[in-house]
Amino acid sequence: MRPTKRRGPGESSALSCRPRAPANPLTYEWVTGRSDRSRSCSHRRREVNRAAAEEWIRTHAEPIGAIELAHERPWATVMRVPLADGVAWFKSCGPVQAFEPRLTSGLFSRWTDRVAEVLAHDEERAWLLLADAGTPVGAFGNPPEAWLAALPLYAELQRGEVALTQDHLTHGVPDLRISTLPARYQELLQRPLPLDTEEISRLHRFATRFPELCDELATHDVPETIQHDDLHLANLYAQGERLRVLDWGDSSISHPFASLVVTFRFLEETNKLTPTDPWFARLRDVYLEPWGPGLADAFALAIRVGTFAHAFAWGRQRDHLPEEARAEFDAGFAIILRRAVAQTLDAKGLASYLRSR
Numbered sequence: 643m644r645p646t647k648r649r650g651p652g653e654s655s656a657l658s659c660r661p662r663a664p665a666n667p668l669t670y671e672w673v674t675g676r677s678d679r680s681r682s683c684s685h686r687r688r689e690v691n692r693a694a695a696e697e698w699i700r701t702h703a704e705p706i707g708a709i710e711l712a713h714e715r716p717w718a719t720v721m722r723v724p725l726a727d728g729v730a731w732f733k734s735c736g737p738v739q740a741f742e743p744r745l746t747s748g749l750f751s752r753w754t755d756r757v758a759e760v761l762a763h764d765e766e767r768a769w770l771l772l773a774d775a776g777t778p779v780g781a782f783g784n785p786p787e788a789w790l791a792a793l794p795l796y797a798e799l800q801r802g803e804v805a806l807t808q809d810h811l812t813h814g815v816p817d818l819r820i821s822t823l824p825a826r827y828q829e830l831l832q833r834p835l836p837l838d839t840e841e842i843s844r845l846h847r848f849a850t851r852f853p854e855l856c857d858e859l860a861t862h863d864v865p866e867t868i869q870h871d872d873l874h875l876a877n878l879y880a881q882g883e884r885l886r887v888l889d890w891g892d893s894s895i896s897h898p899f900a901s902l903v904v905t906f907r908f909l910e911e912t913n914k915l916t917p918t919d920p921w922f923a924r925l926r927d928v929y930l931e932p933w934g935p936g937l938a939d940a941f942a943l944a945i946r947v948g949t950f951a952h953a954f955a956w957g958r959q960r961d962h963l964p965e966e967a968r969a970e971f972d973a974g975f976a977i978i979l980r981r982a983v984a985q986t987l988d989a990k991g992l993a994s995y996l997r998s999r
Contacts, residue, residue, distance in 0.1 A: 689719075690714075690719045695732060695769065696709050698762075698764065698767075698769060699721075699730075699732050701762075702762035702771055703723055703725060703730050703761060703771065704725065704726070705723050705724055705725065706724050706725060707724040708724070709721050709722070709724075709732070710722045710724075712731070716736060716962065716967055717738050717739050717959065717962070718733055718734065718736055718739060719733070720732065720733050721733075728774045730761060730771055730772060730773055730774060731772045731774065732771050733769070733770040733771075733772070734767070734768065734770075735768040735770065735891060736768075736962065738958065738959055738962035739768070739891035739892075741810075741813055741814035741815050741816075742768070742770065742890055742891040742893075743764065743765055743768055743769060743770040744763065744765045744814075745810065745813070745815060745868075745890050745893060746760055746763065746770060746772075746890050747760045747770075749803075749868075749890065752802065752803075753799050753802070755795075755884070756795045756796070756799060756885065756886055756887060757799075757886055757887055757888070758772045758773065758879070758886055758888050759773035759775075760772060760773075761773055772888075774881075775879040775881055775886045775888055776880050776881025776882070776884070776886070777879060777880050778875060778876045778877070778878065778879055778880075779875050779878045779879070779885075780874075780876050780912070782880070784874075784875035784908065784909065784912050784913055786909065786913070786921045786924075788880065788885065789878070789905060789909075789925050790924065790925060790928055791885060792878055792885045792887070793902075793905075793925060793928055793929040794928055794929065794931055794932055795885065796870075796873070796887060796901070796929075797898070797929050797930070797932040797933060798932050799868075799887075800867045800868060800869070800898045800901075801865075801867070801898075801932055801933070803867045803868045804865045804866075804867045806868075807865075807866060807867055807868075807895055810868060810895055811895055815868070815893055815894060816893075816894040816958065817895055818869070818894040818895065818951050819866050819895055819896060819897075820856050820859055820896075820897055820947070821856075821860070823852070823856050823947065823951055823954070824853040824856055826950075826954040827852045827853075827950060827954075829954070829957070830845070830950075830953060830954060831845060831846060831849065833957060835979060836972040836973075836975055836976040836979065837976065837979055837980070837983070841980065841983045844983050844987075845983060845986065847986070848986040851986075852947075855943065855946060855947050856947060858943060859897065859943045859947050862937070862940035862943070864897065864898065864899065864933065864944075865898075866895055866896060866897055866898070867895065867898050868890075868893055868895065869894050869895065869896040869897065869898055869900055869901050870890060870892070870893055870901050870904075871892040871893055871894055871900070871901065871903075871904065871952060871955055872889060872891075872892040872904055873902070873904050873905045874904050874907070874908040875912060877889045892955060892959075894955060896948070896951055897944045897947065897948060897951075898933075898944075899937075899941050899945065899948065900944050900945065900947070901948075902925070902945065902948075903949050903952050904952065905925075906922060906925075906945070907981065909921065909922070926938070949981055949982050949984075950982045950985065952978060952982075953975075953978050953979050953981075956974075956975050956978050956979075959971075960972075960975060
């Protein structure tokens with residue numbers, strides 16, 4: 643269902659309350675949104691050449707004060723750039739996210755009303771300079787109303803990017819199309835997983851069923867496209883009545899509906915919504931509207947398959963970490979994997995499994 647009055651592109655009235663956190667805090671959670679992953683991996687990556695980065699920033703902006711380090715992580719370094727009319731944000735992407743500057747710049751050129759404004763990017767050095775996008779909706783308590791406004795806009799972006807799928811793949815966006823997922827599942831089983839013996843056994847027993855689910859999902863003939871894969875309360879920003887999606891470094895080319903795996907997870911964990919809460923059906927329906935009618939079954943299947951694909955993506959992130967950072971990262975990885983394990987169970991088994999966690 644939709645609000646009775648349709649607002650303009652990117653506009654929402656859901657965030658009229660005061661934020662519960664500073665508008666532009668310098669914590670990693672609010673700057674780039676990997677709140678769960680940042681808590682599970684505090685190791686720094688190789689340092690960026692600060693002098694070169696600041697020289698580049700000053701060719702594209704006019705700082706009025708010191709450029710401050712916001713954070714360093716194995717996958718990215720972010721710096722805060724004070725400007726006369728606000729702030730800008732510099733991001734240096736690690737190899738695992740090297741595709742992000744080009745992708746973000748391209749999205750901004752085509753979808754200026756719903757992604758962050760790109761002031762400059764350097765594809766070779768994987769650098770990105772963004773205008774400030776406002777306040778993350780998590781600062782308002784992650785209201786479902788914000789997602790009611792944002793999800794149709796995001797779906798329209800996904801539909802519009804279908805024609806550029808091959809271009810995105812050519813320029814490094816990870817390939818998690820349905821046809822690749824059975825092999826990814828087998829790769830996952832070969833990894834050292836931070837799970838107990840019974841959970842790993844469940845994944846092995848499900849190995850023959852997973853390709854069948856992929857084949858079934860493919861029959862729905864929904865075009866694969868850009869999939870954000872980190873679409874949660876710290877990556878959706880509000881600026882006045884405008885909503886924008888930030889931080890595309892976890893994106894892949896995949897089934898579009900899988901984007902809501904993460905969105906729904908954080909509504910469960912942050913807002914304490916139960917899986918049967920009416921908000922989930924309402925958000926599903928508003929997201930599906932741009933895709934056309936009759937897709938509720940495809941959506942449910944995409945969420946099930948997409949929960950595994952999300953775990954595959956985390957495995958890719960882990961591969962790019964230094965060895966000393968992996969144990970800490972695995973604390974968050976275990977959460978993602980257990981949500982995948984839950985998808986191997988029927989309703990009765992799922993209830994029992996969740997009670998045991």
